[in-house]
Amino acid sequence: MRQRLILYLLLLLCLPKLSMAQAATDTTAVNKKRLLVLGSTFAVGYTSLLVSLNHAWYSEEERTDFHWFNDNKEWRQVDKVGHFWGAFHQSRAGIDMLRWAGVPEKKAILYGGLTGILLQTPIEIFDGYQSDYGASAGDIVANTVGAANLVAQELAWQEVRIMPKYSFHTTRYADRRPNVLGSNLGEQALKDYNGQTYWLSVDVGAFLKEESKYPKWLNIAVGYGAQQMVYNDPEANAAAGLDAYRQFYLSPDLNLMHFKGRSKVWNTALYVLSIIKVPAPALEYNRKNGLKLHPLYF
Known part of the structure; x- marks a missing residue:
């Protein structure tokens, strides 16, 4: 359940940058200034969110050694489909932001396509140390498939x-x-x-x-x-x-x-x-x- 809430919060974190991504213009050179702004903003914002998450939700939880928890049979897998949806759109935002920064198309797709996975994986690591939870391999697979689906569409059709x-x-x-x-x-x-x-x-x-x-x-x-x-x-x-x-x-x-x-x-x-x-x-x-x-x- 908590992964789903974070999924939406991370998506919202990307939204303020979407207007810039949508305003991308054709270019053959990387705009280093834009790339620096993008990278620093993302790093600071995401790090702050992880710190806040750890303090708000995990600080009072009983901690254990890292372990896995198989939740694949729960909620008729609706939560897994939600992870697919979230990772897809986070990676979509990542690709368009790299395009805005002038990153070459194929690199923007491949590197930006990792965004959904990179955003979600730390949450699974956090859960892996909680006695009431555990890292979910099913969530990781759903995140990966969601991001990969976007990359496949972009490479095959140059659009969604x-x-x-x-x-x-x-x-x-x-x-x-x-x-x-x-x-x-x-x-x-x-x-x-x-x-x-x-x-x-x-x-x-x-x-x-x-x-x-x-x-x-x-x-x-x-x-x-x-x-x-x-x-x-x-x-x-x-x-x-x-x-x-x-x-x-x-x-x-x-x-x-x-x-x-x-x-x-x-x-x-x-x-x-x-x-x-x-x-x-x-x-x-x-x-x-x-x-x-x-x-x-x-």
């Missing part, structure tokens, strides 16, 4: 054609364990896996010929979520009378990057909002209820 996205709606389960699933809307958006849905939004138009009449603003998104999860452990969840199940979705989506204009502020807003799935009709399938149509799904 399959965008991971996030959406959220409140659920009744948070009231049963507000200390774990959140006691208010902000906390629930971070902690209540029952209300989180993760999507892969496919830019269909990018795969078609230029002369195709398919609307370039219309994406098709496939989503994943789960329900009836109050406890992370499946056995504890079942003992509470809950039958956790997976949910799969199909929904239209807006390709927000299609609406870019001349305004840097507007383009930056679209860049940031592109991590979120726009509410739209959705078709859901799950093993308990079969197919279900949502007129508007968040």
Whole structure:
């Protein structure tokens, strides 16, 4: 759970720099001044965040020798998909910031693509020394796959054609364990896996010929979520009378990057909002209820 909160905080740490990254211009030489500003700002900001994290969340925890904890069976793996989503967009920000600094394209992709992994790994190391937690190999794999997915798209297509996205709606389960699933809307958006849905939004138009009449603003998104999860452990969840199940979705989506204009502020807003799935009709399938149509799904 705590990795997910940090994942969002680290993503927010990158956002103030996105406007600069989006304002990148074509260049064949590294802008050393920009690279220095970028590197020093990142180093100071991230180090401060790690120090604050260690003081706020770990200082009062019982410490042990470094150890691993297998949490792969928990939360129907929604948390792992969240790690994929977070690492993808952190690496996306890293690549665009290196582009802004004039780093050659291939190096910007390869080095910037490591951002998600570099940001997340220290959190796993911290957890590895906590008696109530432990480093999660599953989290590390999810982070790596998320970053690698972005790098693969950038190398293959020089753009993102399959965008991971996030959406959220409140659920009744948070009231049963507000200390774990959140006691208010902000906390629930971070902690209540029952209300989180993760999507892969496919830019269909990018795969078609230029002369195709398919609307370039219309994406098709496939989503994943789960329900009836109050406890992370499946056995504890079942003992509470809950039958956790997976949910799969199909929904239209807006390709927000299609609406870019001349305004840097507007383009930056679209860049940031592109991590979120726009509410739209959705078709859901799950093993308990079969197919279900949502007129508007968040």
